[in-house]
Amino acid sequence: MPLSPDQAAEITAQRAQTTPTRRVTSPGMEERLYTAHPVLDHGFVRVIDYMGDDAAICQAARVSYGKGTKSVSNDEGLIRYLMRHWHSTPFEMCEIKLHVKLPVFVARQWIRHRTANVNEYSARYSILDREFYIPAPDALAAQSTVNNQGRGELLEGEEAARVLEMLKSDAMRAYDHYEAMLSTEGQKGLARELARMNLPANIYTQWYWKVDLHNLFHFLRLRADVHAQYEIRVYAETICEIVADWVPAAFKAFEDYRMGGVNLSATALDCIRRMLKGEEVTQENSGMSKGEWREFEGVLGG
Amino acid sequence: MPLSPDQAAEITAQRAQTTPTRRVTSPGMEERLYTAHPVLDHGFVRVIDYMGDDAAICQAARVSYGKGTKSVSNDEGLIRYLMRHWHSTPFEMCEIKLHVKLPVFVARQWIRHRTANVNEYSARYSILDREFYIPAPDALAAQSTVNNQGRGELLEGEEAARVLEMLKSDAMRAYDHYEAMLSTEGQKGLARELARMNLPANIYTQWYWKVDLHNLFHFLRLRADVHAQYEIRVYAETICEIVADWVPAAFKAFEDYRMGGVNLSATALDCIRRMLKGEEVTQENSGMSKGEWREFEGVLGG
Amino acid sequence: MPLSPDQAAEITAQRAQTTPTRRVTSPGMEERLYTAHPVLDHGFVRVIDYMGDDAAICQAARVSYGKGTKSVSNDEGLIRYLMRHWHSTPFEMCEIKLHVKLPVFVARQWIRHRTANVNEYSARYSILDREFYIPAPDALAAQSTVNNQGRGELLEGEEAARVLEMLKSDAMRAYDHYEAMLSTEGQKGLARELARMNLPANIYTQWYWKVDLHNLFHFLRLRADVHAQYEIRVYAETICEIVADWVPAAFKAFEDYRMGGVNLSATALDCIRRMLKGEEVTQENSGMSKGEWREFEGVLGG
Amino acid sequence: MPLSPDQAAEITAQRAQTTPTRRVTSPGMEERLYTAHPVLDHGFVRVIDYMGDDAAICQAARVSYGKGTKSVSNDEGLIRYLMRHWHSTPFEMCEIKLHVKLPVFVARQWIRHRTANVNEYSARYSILDREFYIPAPDALAAQSTVNNQGRGELLEGEEAARVLEMLKSDAMRAYDHYEAMLSTEGQKGLARELARMNLPANIYTQWYWKVDLHNLFHFLRLRADVHAQYEIRVYAETICEIVADWVPAAFKAFEDYRMGGVNLSATALDCIRRMLKGEEVTQENSGMSKGEWREFEGVLGG
Structure with missing residues (x-):
């Protein structure tokens, strides 16, 4: 259980308060706010704040004066178009701030994503708790x-x-x-x-981490991937669930074009064209190395 | 008058709506939201969204579980300490999104500040309006x-x-x-x-511009400065008024340490020490060039 | 003709000088240094400096003590692996500095790529020349x-x-x-x-632009693309030729995986799998919108 | 002794080779290249590559066609002017690439400087050596x-x-x-x-770290400072010596305006003005808190 009674009480108190705002709100995200979503044996991910929603992405893409939305279906189409054509700046118009508790060796991988803002608990200034990640x-x-x-x-x-x-x-x-x-x-x-x-390096640290949606998607594509180390992947997967509630249309487009999508080389694309014409394509006549061909078969086999 | 009746109506409609939120809100900023603050003859600055307040800066600095504030006066002291010692990451935890209408030659200066997110109205896709900056x-x-x-x-x-x-x-x-x-x-x-x-280059363009508070302060220090070109300075000054309402304690610290503060070289500091000991210091015995000495006299003269 | 006789003489003088260095050099790039490669009617691209070569990418990936290369073919395989798996940091270890003369409206597109260093000719300080881009x-x-x-x-x-x-x-x-x-x-x-x-906006400006190879590839993928505006694409194409001489193996991998490659969505990948199994796939049963299906047919048709 | 015989031999071999180049070279830096400068008990800093010199800073500031230098004294004056007025982009036109061996807890502080390129030795892929920092x-x-x-x-x-x-x-x-x-x-x-x-966290890791001169100066100002932790400060001090050989004029300006300089608040500046007029200023009538006054006295006392 990662929280002390005092911490749990502080969180409950914070969740109990609401204030009226003129800003756009995301109902799915309001529900998530402040709650500690447990990860690994002592870690968690908590949403501290967020800016924007699906409509805000479209509003920025259109540089509009008002809400900028004509209809939800229009917005979904625009978001898919933006994602497909790598128009990344509208996604940068959404921002999320998380409080994360994580083992130091996970933090060391995480911090390699430089386009984010970080405040980490300081072990120069404070004393760390006796909490270590021990694998299940x-x-x-x-x-x-x-x-x-x-x-x-x-x-x-x-x-x-x-x-x-x-x-x-x-x-x-x-x-x-x-x-x-x-x-x-x-x-x-x-x-x-x-x-x-x-x-x-398995001692837990914690930080506030703030990032825009475009850079968060980049992080999630790499860290929620099957090749990522399990201990960071479980954090990425928890964040994926949160983002799906925050910006549902953007997350769906991300799943289709990035997480579930593939990047094919010119060589691989040429092989597919040849196969669709009925040609027998093998590693030997593919122009790919053995390693690359194995990955290519994985893509086609699904 | 920078807004069409339709645009004005959209803004009024947006200001009329409030939703409850669990996020921190800044009352001074809620009052500003969406309103077009006029700048130059056809330009404006509008706040579209914001994240965080003075307390959020302290909360991140402390990596705290709850609101993170003990008292307003504690927060002010901490904010001054962070600003004085160049601890910039807590200020990065606040974010602002603006809609700005501005002449192209101002936009060209502005965009040199790279640590921000921008979506500009596209003249490849759309037709620009017949609006030009003509100096008063x-x-x-x-x-x-x-x-x-x-x-x-x-x-x-x-x-x-x-x-x-x-x-x-x-x-x-x-x-x-x-x-x-x-x-x-x-x-x-x-x-x-x-x-x-x-x-x-005096035709007006517009964009959505999103930036964190630390990088905004850096922008304001350079662009609200007396040496900045008048046409960008008036935008910076308008933003200063907005930020003063958003994060009053942080803005006060910024004014004291950055806007009103000075950077003295080792040579200049040495001259001050000598002067305080009663020594007669002149340009000739100061170790400074004529240009530098003139600037130094300006600093001391105030 | 973009250069004055004085400028041409300065360039010739600079090309005539060589100094011994212990750093890695790229023979193809040494040949390019300082020469003004003409673009559009008055523009150019000049290489002012560079850091690294193909071997330096591998050396950084291996964090090695010496040259870090076993053999050229090993290096090529490693570079292809890094490119295929989006390991971008080794490519960031190469850097290029260009002097570019370009119309202002091209400069405004170019500057949207923020991860680069720029020093532009200042029209606050200096007087611009009477040179305008007039389309052929x-x-x-x-x-x-x-x-x-x-x-x-x-x-x-x-x-x-x-x-x-x-x-x-x-x-x-x-x-x-x-x-x-x-x-x-x-x-x-x-x-x-x-x-x-x-x-x-068709007046010419000029700047020094410095960027690492990873971010340059990102720029080239977007700006040497057929959908980019012609007037920026010709700059990107000129830079492509330069990069091919500088880091031949990295450029080849870039061409195969990025320029000539495609990004397929999960939906599109599923369609290909169905087609390879002999199924008749049409826009109606593809799960794609009409626009997306048209793009997909373009990919397969090649 | 941080190097194995094989590593030492690789370094010696690399230092023995020179190639002619048309690029600007820095004689002081050529002398440093590849040598492992020892830091702490097992660490080191090695220069792997560099781009630019003092003249290159001026050349970029002037967006010039040739070498861009009139004379060394002109360049020094320009560099001091640029540093004094926070014109940071010309300094970004120089770049350095280092190979650093350092304890993990130092690496964790270091990596907080995000505007740099990093390739770290991977403990997912390789086995770390039995080398730990034990304080003298x-x-x-x-x-x-x-x-x-x-x-x-x-x-x-x-x-x-x-x-x-x-x-x-x-x-x-x-x-x-x-x-x-x-x-x-x-x-x-x-x-x-x-x-x-x-x-x-006292085990040693190593990385390639590449950064431009402006961001390096920012790193050095914070990490070569007396308030920095000793174990990172010794790395920063070693890098200072290297930079002094690389870009002597820029480093001198950095020492005068940044390392040896001070940042005074508007309040502190006002106190100095009052003191120079002969007024008795004490903490009580200074407008500063006790902590701030103590720091202020430290500045004046030198």
């Missing part, structure tokens, strides 16, 4: 034998037990020593900015 | 004799009249020809994307 | 009847003559008045920052 | 008693010994277990992307 049994996988940066089959039995024991005991010992170094009882106490270096 | 008499100035990129004294009498006549007649003729080239009566009609090239 | 007969096209932001058939005969006459005479008159307003003979002379507003 | 005795400090995010006096005697012992033994145990989890002898072997979570 169905996430404890071996190194992939076909992919240098992926996972293969699950660990089992004694091996799984050994791994969990190491992760847990090392985390606890590291945190005990973190506290021992910081302590000012009978000693000076090490500076926080130094003591934190003893903590492993 | 008190803005019609000669080239500065001391500054290569500024203005000096006002033009007067016949010279002023000649200039205005040229600006007006060239604008009208250019627009007449724009229409003549586009016309499909008795001819094919030139493509819009080509015809627009005949229009001068 | 084969670029003088009517508004498209099927596409709201494109061109259709060529203008002919009297209509073409009328358009050219208007563009030329308006440009000359605007420039005459620009000079008349600036003149200090017998009058004060209008400030440059004001006088420039009388100049039409 | 003169870096082992207590928490500051006056500053919530700084260090105070040095730890001594037994306390220092205890801390070092904990850091060392936890690092070794964590790495032993990392290897044990990865091992495929008699077991499947945990995926690398999971095993890495057991490693503490």
Whole structure:
């Protein structure tokens, strides 16, 4: 359970308040606001604020004076057109602010997406909590034998037990020593900015993360993908559910053109044209490498 | 008068609607929403949406669970501290979306600030209106004799009249020809994307512009400055008034540390220390060039 | 002819000098350096500097200590893999700096690509030259009847003559008045920052533009595309030729995966799978709108 | 000693090669290229590539055709003017690419500077080395008693010994277990992307980092500052020495206006004016808070 009673009470209090606003509101998002959506064993994603909705995307695309919407179906068509033709600036007109609690090694992947605003909890200034990510049994996988940066089959039995024991005991010992170094009882106490270096990468941190919808879609395409590491993918999937409630038309277009879509090379496109004309196309006469052909077969096989 | 009756009606309708929201609201900004604040002869600035308030800055700085505010005075102190020490990320947690109508030559300066989102009215797709910026008499100035990129004294009498006549007649003729080239009566009609090239830089364009508060402050510091060109400065000044209503504490800190503050070089600081010790410091013994010394005297003289 | 004799001499002098360097060099790019590649009637593209080559992309991807290359064929395979899987950061490790002379209305499209560094010739500070883009007969096209932001058939005969006459005479008159307003003979002379507003959008400006290879590819994909306006496309095509000489392997991968590649939606991919199984797929049973189906047929027809 | 014999040999080989180039070169930087400048116990900074020099800054500011320099003294004056008046775009025309080896907790601070290009060694794909930062005795400090995010006096005697012992033994145990989890002898072997979570934040990572000079100066101003954490400051100081050799005039201006300069609020400036007129100004009548006054006294006292 990721929240203390005080934190849960603060969230409840905040959800209880409403104020009238002249701004556009998204009913699906209002329902989500402030709630901690749990991810992994101690993490969460909370929506703190948002700007815009589906209509606001169209309004910006049209640079209009009023609401800018003629009808919902017009808006959906326009949104699909914008997504299909990579007109990204109207999607940048929506913005979301999240409060995320996540393991440090996930945060390190996440931060590589630079076009966002971040305020992270400071371990120079504050003391981190004793909370570590320990994988559930169905996430404890071996190194992939076909992919240098992926996972293969699950660990089992004694091996799984050994791994969990190491992760847990090392985390606890590291945190005990973190506290021992910081302590000012009978000693000076090490500076926080130094003591934190003893903590492993599965400790939880948290941040406020603010991003526009276009850049969020880019993040989600990469991180909700099957090739993304499981521990960041579950955050991306939770955010996908939130975005589907926030801007339903934009999210549907994103699913069709980006998440479910594919990028074909000129070579691959040529192979499809040849196949549609009845030609027998094989890896040998395709112009693709073996690796590329395997990926191509995956695309066609679905 | 920059708005057509239809546009004015759309704005009135939009201002009349309110919806309850769980998000933080800024009362001063709600009052501003959608209204067209006039700038120059045909331009305006309209707030379309905003995210956050003074408390949201502090909430992000503290990475807090609830509202994150202890008291308004605590928040003000924290905001001043953040501004003084260049902790810019909490200010990035506020966002504003504006609809701006502005002459093209102003738009060209404005767009140099890259960390923002923009959707501009497309003259490839649409036909621009017959609206041109013609300077008021008190803005019609000669080239500065001391500054290569500024203005000096006002033009007067016949010279002023000649200039205005040229600006007006060239604008009208250019627009007449724009229409003549586009016309499909008795001819094919030139493509819009080509015809627009005949229009001068004082024609009005419009865009949606979205930016976070930190980057907006950076824009305002440069563009509300006395050295900025008058025609962009009046936009910046209008936005300053809006921001003062939106995030009063942050704007006050911005005024004190940025707009009214100065940046002193190590050399200039050393001169001040010497002066405070009673030493006679002149340009010759200051270590500064003549130009720099003149600016330094301006700072001390106030 | 875009260059004055002085400018041409400066370029020749600069090309004549070489210095030894320990940095990686690209022979194809050294050949291009400083030369003004002509574009449109008065424009050009000049390479001022570059950083990196194909091997540098691989070296960064491998975070290696030395040159990081095993063999050219290994590098090509790695570059194709990186491009196919959207690993964009290694391409960001190459950088190019261009000097470009271009009409203002082209500059206004170009600047929408924000992830680049720009220094533009200042018309606040300096006086612009009397150089305007006047379309060649084969670029003088009517508004498209099927596409709201494109061109259709060529203008002919009297209509073409009328358009050219208007563009030329308006440009000359605007420039005459620009000079008349600036003149200090017998009058004060209008400030440059004001006088420039009388100049039409086909006047030439120039800038230094610096961008990394990943963002340059993004620019080229959009602006060397058949849907881009002709007047920016010719700049993009010239840059494509330069990049092909600079980083041949990366450019080939870019051509295959981006320029010649396509992005298929989940719906379109499903249609292809059905067609490959022998099913008769029509717009009606495709799940696509008419516009989308037309684009899809274009992709398959090639 | 941070380099293996193979790595040292690769670097020596690379330094031995030169090629003629038409590009501008910086002699001071050529001397630095590829050498590993040691930082902390196992870290380093290596220059991999650079673009531009002092003259290139001026050339871009002038948008010139040739070298753009009249004389070195003119260039110095222009560079000081640009720095003083926050004309940042000419400085963006220089670029540097570094290879940096650094502890993970330093990397986490560093990456907060978003306007840069990064390729980090991947612990999903590769296995990290057994190298950890262990502070030298003169870096082992207590928490500051006056500053919530700084260090105070040095730890001594037994306390220092205890801390070092904990850091060392936890690092070794964590790495032993990392290897044990990865091992495929008699077991499947945990995926690398999971095993890495057991490693503490003082393990070393490495990356290629590329940034323009303007953004590098911003980084250096914050990270070479006395308030920066020691462990990142030593990297910033090493980079300062490199930049001083690369663009001597720009670095001197940076030192005078940024590193050694101060930012005074309107209130502080008013106090100085009053003091120069002979008025007795105290915290009570200054308009500043106690904390601000203390900082102000520090500025004046020097």
